[in-house]
Amino acid sequence: MKRISSILSLSLALFFVLLTSCTGPEGPAGPPGKDGKDGAPGTAVCGVCHESSSFLLAKQLQFHNSLHFTGEAFATANRTTCATCHTHEGFRESLTTNLDTALAPIPHPTGVNCRTCHNIHTKYDTTDYALTYTAPVKFRHGGQTVDFGTGNLCAKCHQARxxxxxxxxxxxxxxxxxxxxxxxxxxxxxxxxxxxxxxxxxxxxxxxxxxxxxxIKDGCISCHMARPYGTFAGGHTFKMTYESGGQEFEHVVSCAQSNCHPGATKFDIxxxxxxxxxxxxxxxxxxxxxxxxxxxxxxxxxxxxxxxxxxxxxxxxxxxxxxxxxxxxxxxxxxxxxxxxxxxxxxxxxxxxxxxxxx
Ligand code: HEC
Ligand code: HEC
Ligand code: HEC
Ligand code: HEC
Ligand code: HEC
Structure with a gap:
């Protein structure tokens, strides 16, 4: 039935095409319309972040030096009791379920990444860098509630079982x-x-x-994410120390900031x-x-x-x-x-x- 009706409508359409092609010659073109308002180029929204400066790149390169990126524990720790701290998927799930365990093992786990701590690709503006979690944290072990400002994000995972x-x-x-x-x-x-x-x-x-x-207002973040040393310590490496030429260096920038320990040259002040x-x-x-x-x-x-x-x-x-x-x-x-x-x-x-x- 369907087939027959579509054949019918097709021949009907053909008929009209033939009919219109039999009308007289086209008249002269009218005057051009007023210019419309320029639309935003399709890439503008992306350019908020993906632009030619290194604002985003610097964070990515720092992050590639973080154990969050290089660590492998998430591969086995994708089980329900581990996934809320070790996998990106489990962590984001726990923020909506309010549970300390995941509802099911994570089949395609990824480790902690940009999207774990930031929204990313949600509104496509700078609000996408807002942190995914900032509320006070109730400890699993002992049950106390603590508030480290934006460092609560870190405390959500870096707490004892x-x-x-x-x-x-x-x-x-x-x-x-x-x-x-x-x-x-x-x-x-x-x-x-x-x-x-x-x-x-x-x-x-x-x-x-x-x-x-x-x-220290923002706890972990004030020290571990202080002004970076290259892409090796501080910032999105979250590192307090770095290696250079086989030697370990202490990133004392975080101690010396805000005049806490001015002139500090080592952790052991x-x-x-x-x-x-x-x-x-x-x-x-x-x-x-x-x-x-x-x-x-x-x-x-x-x-x-x-x-x-x-x-x-x-x-x-x-x-x-x-x-x-x-x-x-x-x-x-x-x-x-x-x-x-x-x-x-x-x-x-x-x-x-x-x-x-x-x-
Ligand atoms: C608010 C900032 C922001 C905006 C706006 C934004 N991006 Fe991204 N984008 C990111 C971040 C952050 C990443 C993750 C980088 C990483 O994982 O190292 C990313 C990753 C990507 C990737 C790599 C694959 C992926 O999804 O991780 C592509 C492709 C991409 N963005 C395309 C776009 C396009 C196209 C637009 C515009 C429609 C856009 N982005 C808008 C911040 C943004
Ligand atoms: C979603 C959970 C989660 C969040 C949120 C998180 N971390 Fe982590 N962090 C981990 C895990 C898991 C590892 C270890 C990864 C591995 O070994 O595979 C780690 C590793 C680290 C390390 C490296 C430790 C070492 O042994 O060298 C530092 C430092 C660190 N995190 C600091 C932070 C700071 C600071 C924050 C807040 C800005 C933070 N983390 C937020 C889960 C988290
Ligand atoms: C409360 C959050 C949390 C839970 C739950 C959790 N982990 Fe972890 N785990 C961490 C953090 C944070 C680290 C990173 C410690 C560091 O390097 O400073 C870590 C480190 C590890 C390491 C690396 C140790 C090493 O020697 O480098 C392994 C392996 C691991 N976890 C396995 C597991 C497994 C398996 C489970 C589930 C049975 C689990 N974790 C549950 C937060 C958690
Ligand atoms: C473990 C959590 C964590 C991860 C993973 C993480 N960030 Fe961040 N990011 C933060 C925190 C916390 C801040 C705020 C730092 C501060 O207050 O100085 C921040 C700040 C930023 C900012 C500055 C925002 C602004 O408004 O100035 C950018 C850009 C950014 N992150 C991008 C990224 C990108 C890209 C990735 C992945 C390559 C990433 N972050 C991964 C925690 C994280
Ligand atoms: C007063 C600054 C300060 C604060 C606040 C702080 N840290 Fe640290 N943290 C350090 C220093 C310094 C070290 C390294 C000591 C060393 O290696 O000699 C360290 C070591 C660590 C380590 C061991 C691995 C490493 O990077 O050496 C982890 C993991 C860690 N901190 C996570 C956290 C988390 C999570 C918080 C918040 C709950 C936090 N820190 C708060 C300064 C700080």
Whole structure:
């Protein structure tokens, strides 16, 4: 039926074409109409960002030096319990679901990228660079809510995972059944906030405030994204240090900004970084001597992220609350890797009081 009717309408159309071609010659052309208003060139909207300057390029090249871009953890950490911190897709999903786990594994995961932190290609103007997340963050481990300004974006991912089971100070022994027990590798925000440790009492009181939290408006971002050194540190590299000629350099620009530490030439401005490094190695040795810390996976000696609680054969084992708490405190301050810069007093109190309790 359909076919027949389309054949019919086709012949009808042909008929009209023949008919109109039989009319008389065309009259003279009328005067040209008024010029219309110029339309925007098709590429203008793109040129807001994709223009010939290096505004965007600089950020891209910096970012290509960031572990966010070079890291590979997202490939395996696309599971529901990992994806909200390790994959772009899981993170953006969590901002709408408000959940700490993804609804399903991410089939085609991408790591942290421009679109994780910025909207990109939404309104096609500079508002696309607005940050995707800025609200205060409620910690998974401990449940405290913190506010680091725009640094909340970083704290959303760079926070400890739930420590389970968590030893209570003076409490019962606990059974640990996986060597990966602890705060994961991402406790920077907890340390900056000064929470989450096994706060055993001792010679050093636990501080109630931290100048690197109260006096730095945007937390992580103020230091880690300070004026860049080339494309190697600061800015979108998020790096505090860089290598050149086989040597490591400290990006002290962030310390010297806003007259915080004018003229700073190194992170260890007053010997406190060295003090914390020494305390960390003392506690590490003590835990090794007591058979509580497994450093066998740290094959280079430089890979503190691969140190764990000692769990022979990865079989469930009982630990006194002090034993587990001491390991927890070590993992927190050592894996933070700021050596007290994120929070000197809290880091020192955890170290001194733990060493004291283990005497
Ligand atoms: C507000 C800034 C902005 C505007 C406006 C904008 N872009 Fe982009 N565009 C970006 C950013 C940022 C990226 C990601 C770069 C990266 O991943 O390194 C990007 C990436 C791209 C890419 C690479 C593929 C991709 O999607 O990641 C293409 C192609 C592209 N843009 C085309 C366009 C076109 C065409 C327009 C205009 C219709 C446009 N962009 C408008 C910022 C913008
Ligand atoms: C969506 C989660 C997420 C957000 C948001 C995020 N990060 Fe990360 N960050 C990660 C992950 C995951 C890695 C490690 C990637 C890997 O190893 O594969 C990482 C790596 C890093 C590293 C490198 C650490 C090292 O071991 O050298 C720094 C520094 C860092 N992030 C700082 C920041 C700062 C500052 C912000 C805020 C501007 C931020 N991150 C925002 C997830 C995030
Ligand atoms: C709360 C957010 C969060 C969750 C949940 C999370 N991670 Fe991570 N993870 C991070 C961050 C941030 C880093 C980067 C630490 C750094 O390099 O400073 C990281 C680092 C890692 C690393 C690299 C360690 C190394 O030695 O370089 C691995 C592997 C990893 N995570 C696997 C996982 C897996 C698997 C899961 C799920 C079972 C998971 N993560 C869940 C935030 C998270
Ligand atoms: C981990 C989060 C994160 C990622 C990934 C990220 N950015 Fe940013 N970006 C930020 C933050 C935070 C700021 C604000 C920095 C500040 O306040 O100084 C920013 C600022 C910017 C700005 C300046 C905006 C302005 O209004 O001046 C541009 C442009 C930009 N980012 C582009 C990019 C591009 C391109 C990528 C990918 C190659 C990218 N960003 C990846 C967090 C991120
Ligand atoms: C006062 C400035 C300052 C603030 C605020 C700050 N950091 Fe750092 N952070 C540092 C310095 C300095 C180091 C490096 C110490 C070293 O390598 O000797 C560091 C180390 C790190 C590391 C270890 C890997 C690396 O880059 O060396 C990560 C990851 C990290 N910070 C993330 C964060 C996150 C996330 C926040 C916010 C919750 C934050 N930092 C807040 C200064 C800061």
């Amino acid at each position: 739930i420590v389970s089971p968590m030893p209570a100070v003076g409490g019962d022994s606990i059974t640990i059944s996986n060597f990966r027990w602890g705060p994961h590798y991402s406790m920077n925000a907890n340390i900056l906030a000064g929470v989450g440790g096994y706060e055993i009492q001792g010679p050093n009181p636990y501080p109630t405030s931290n100048p690197h939290k109260t006096q 007053d010997g406190k970084v060295k003090e914390i490094k020494d305390l960390i190695s003392q506690l590490r040795q003590k835990l090794i001597d007591k058979g509580l810390l497994d450093v066998s996976r740290n094959t280079t000696g430089n890979d503190v992220l691969n140190e764990y609680i000692m769990l022979p054969g990865n079989k469930p084992k009982k630990f006194s609350s002090l034993e587990a708490g001491a390991v927890l405190n070590y993992l927190l301050v050592a894996k933070d890797r700021s050596y007290g810069i994120h929070n000197y007093k809290y880091t020192k109190a955890l170290l001194v009081n733990t060493l004291n309790a283990l005497q």
